Amino acid sequence: MDDLNFGKRNKRGDWEPFERISAAPLFEVPTRPVAIAKWIFGWDGYLLPWNLFYGLVAVAVWLWATPSMATMQTLAPGWALFIFARNAAMISVTSGYLHLRLYIMKKQGGLFKYNAKWPSKSSDAFLFRDQNKDNMFWTFISGVPQWTLYEVLMLWAMANGYIATLDATAHPVMFAVIMFFIPMFRELHFFMVHRMIHWPPLYKYVHSLHHANVNPGPWSGIAMHPVEHLFYFSTVLIHAIVPSHPVHVIFNLVHAGLTPGQGHTGFDKIVNGKTVLNTHGHAHYLHHKYFEVNYADGALPLDRWFGSFHDGSPEADSAMEVRMAKRRATLNRKI
Numbered sequence: 001m002d003d004l005n006f007g008k009r010n011k012r013g014d015w016e017p018f019e020r021i022s023a024a025p026l027f028e029v030p031t032r033p034v035a036i037a038k039w040i041f042g043w044d045g046y047l048l049p050w051n052l053f054y055g056l057v058a059v060a061v062w063l064w065a066t067p068s069m070a071t072m073q074t075l076a077p078g079w080a081l082f083i084f085a086r087n088a089a090m091i092s093v094t095s096g097y098l099h100l101r102l103y104i105m106k107k108q109g110g111l112f113k114y115n116a117k118w119p120s121k122s123s124d125a126f127l128f129r130d131q132n133k134d135n136m137f138w139t140f141i142s143g144v145p146q147w148t149l150y151e152v153l154m155l156w157a158m159a160n161g162y163i164a165t166l167d168a169t170a171h172p173v174m175f176a177v178i179m180f181f182i183p184m185f186r187e188l189h190f191f192m193v194h195r196m197i198h199w200p201p202l203y204k205y206v207h208s209l210h211h212a213n214v215n216p217g218p219w220s221g222i223a224m225h226p227v228e229h230l231f232y233f234s235t236v237l238i239h240a241i242v243p244s245h246p247v248h249v250i251f252n253l254v255h256a257g258l259t260p261g262q263g264h265t266g267f268d269k270i271v272n273g274k275t276v277l278n279t280h281g282h283a284h285y286l287h288h289k290y291f292e293v294n295y296a297d298g299a300l301p302l303d304r305w306f307g308s309f310h311d312g313s314p315e316a317d318s319a320m321e322v323r324m325a326k327r328r329a330t331l332n333r334k335i
């Protein structure tokens, strides 16, 4: 397969797709029902393949890898550690597989790789001077523990009836509706948290840790400062307000925990023989490259509404330059 049929490479060897990043057709006027249906149900759309996959993972985890509600009525280290081990295993399988395939075995070399360079193994920007070790450190020392803590507390509260729980047998439609909206809600929540941590003081002390990864890999996904993890995984608190099923809690957190691995691969597509999977990582790659664009991932047109959208084109580059110049001028006036 030749990636030059799908994009172009610059002098440095960085590859970029011809296809521009597009937002979902959800809020277009006039409404285009066929385009919306295609976006929801078509391949490479909202459900297929990724969100359906993470939804099925959540159901499987609830059925076969979650303690009973009776057990979870009492806070105890045994079942909490079990959930920690299962979350650590899940991210090790997903991000670990992507890293092994793309960065250690280099199965597709630089094919569809945005940045021609490989992650740094000698940079002061990272703990141990090694990007990958640094990323895994933050993932396992803070990311998975906080993901687990939120999950344990939410499931414990549900098991005790401290928060309202949805009966999936009595309300199957509501169950499906909440499942459907979880990835969208996650995006809205992430957008708000993300804008907040780009506020200079929070950026400097918190979010800059994640942004040290200007050339991200799968383990960069939830390589974040502990304060960012605290905000990031708070997405699950919505289920304390909206009566939900434990599967919803698990899905929300599985989505928050595992999708960044896919979104930070640094590759536009994963190629395995004739199978080609889009990672949908381009918008967020541009965020890591330019910092002030694409705070969300594109299921909701939030960046368009707030003027921070970058579709990968030279025109978007120019618009970004103008925005930056205006911002610098305002800052200078204030000083």
Ligand SMILES: [Zn+2]
Pocket: 210, 221, 264, 284, 288
């Ligand atoms: Zn990122």
Ligand SMILES: [Zn+2]
Pocket: 194, 198, 207, 211, 287, 291
């Ligand atoms: Zn950011």
